[in-house]
Amino acid sequence: MCGYSSVGRASASQAEGRGFESRWPLQSPHKEGIFVIWEGIYTKPIKDGIWIKLANTNVGVAKIGDITYIIDTGSSIKFAKELLSEMDNGKKAVLNTHSHADHIQGNYLFEKNGAKIYASELEVPFIRNPLLETLYLYGANPPKALRLSFYKAKPSYAVPFDKLDVRSEIDLIPLPGHSLGMTAIKINGVIFCGDAYFGSNVLEKYSYPYLIDVKKFLDSLDTLERLNAELYIPSHGKPTSDPHPDIERTRTAVQNFVNAVLESLKEPGYIETLCAKVSEKMSVSLNAGTFYLFRSFVSSVLEFLEKTGKVRNSDIPGTWETV
Numbered sequence: 664m665c666g667y668s669s670v671g672r673a674s675a676s677q678a679e680g681r682g683f684e685s686r687w688p689l690q691s692p693h694k695e696g697i698f699v700i701w702e703g704i705y706t707k708p709i710k711d712g713i714w715i716k717l718a719n720t721n722v723g724v725a726k727i728g729d730i731t732y733i734i735d736t737g738s739s740i741k742f743a744k745e746l747l748s749e750m751d752n753g754k755k756a757v758l759n760t761h762s763h764a765d766h767i768q769g770n771y772l773f774e775k776n777g778a779k780i781y782a783s784e785l786e787v788p789f790i791r792n793p794l795l796e797t798l799y800l801y802g803a804n805p806p807k808a809l810r811l812s813f814y815k816a817k818p819s820y821a822v823p824f825d826k827l828d829v830r831s832e833i834d835l836i837p838l839p840g841h842s843l844g845m846t847a848i849k850i851n852g853v854i855f856c857g858d859a860y861f862g863s864n865v866l867e868k869y870s871y872p873y874l875i876d877v878k879k880f881l882d883s884l885d886t887l888e889r890l891n892a893e894l895y896i897p898s899h900g901k902p903t904s905d906p907h908p909d910i911e912r913t914r915t916a917v918q919n920f921v922n923a924v925l926e927s928l929k930e931p932g933y934i935e936t937l938c939a940k941v942s943e944k945m946s947v948s949l950n951a952g953t954f955y956l957f958r959s960f961v962s963s964v965l966e967f968l969e970k971t972g973k974v975r976n977s978d979i980p981g982t983w984e985t986v
């Protein structure tokens with residue numbers, strides 16, 4: 664997985680947090696609070712009821728009343744099995760920040776064990792039918808390169824967030840752009856940000872911040888900066904009380920790619936040719952499958968540039984040119 668190069672659709676192997684004290688809090692049934700699972704190593708609490716642990720996709724666990732809420736279910740079935748095996752038999756519910764495969768791999772497992780799955784209305788169809796994700800990436804029934812679990816999780820029967828009945832303790836903050844209905848989840852001063860922004864270490868390692876709507880993604884970064892929380896947990900990156908430097912880096916990374924697409928369009932061209940030029944210019948390494956992720960990203964940059972009057976479809980169908 665580490666050979667992939669899109670932030671937010673890739674699985675970064677992160678080693679931070681290893682120096683912390685190990686502890687598995689869910690075995691303490693009387694304790695209520697929030698726990699963050701961080702790559703098998705449990706850290707000491709940052710504040711009352713909050714623990715942090717790294718994972719390829721960070722996963723949060725919050726106990727509210729007698730229900731344990733799992734915020735995303737990880738990027739591998741192995742991880743989800745481990746997580747489930749360490750939890751008590753009490754009631755569980757899954758809250759998905761969005762439907763990308765690296766956030767919902769364990770959904771079906773939790774569902775099989777009685778958990779209800781919740782997500783924003785726009786993400787629900789993709790969780791119920793993960794084929795839709797690869798279908799939009801490819802534009803038709805997906806080829807072999809997009810039939811790996813990296814792109815497609817097992818289906819689970821998600822229902823919209825409005826069916827949740829503990830809304831007073833769970834703040835749902837729409838942050839669209841990375842996906843149609845990306846939603847941050849705020850519980851007790853902690854915001855699980857999903858892929859609304861990325862940690863600097865992840866941005867450095869993986870070349871571009873995957874998104875499907877540049878304008879909405881940038882607006883969501885502004886929204887995120889206006890929020891007040893004690894702790895911000897990006898799904899890919901380190902939890903922090905000050906996300907502003909990483910949010911700014913994420914914004915700059917988007918802008919760099921917007922500029923690169925514009926510069927690469929000095930000669931009109933087909934989108935695939937443009938992808939080849941931009942990936943070379945920005946040192947993005949692609950394989951048969953990640954090419955489609957990158958094409959989706961470049962397509963959204965083109966739509967953004969079109970909206971701002973800088974590019975347009977040229978006379979030859981399928982090609983783009985600067986205005």
Ligand SMILES: [Zn+2]
Pocket residue numbers: 671672761763841858
């Ligand atoms: Zn994502």
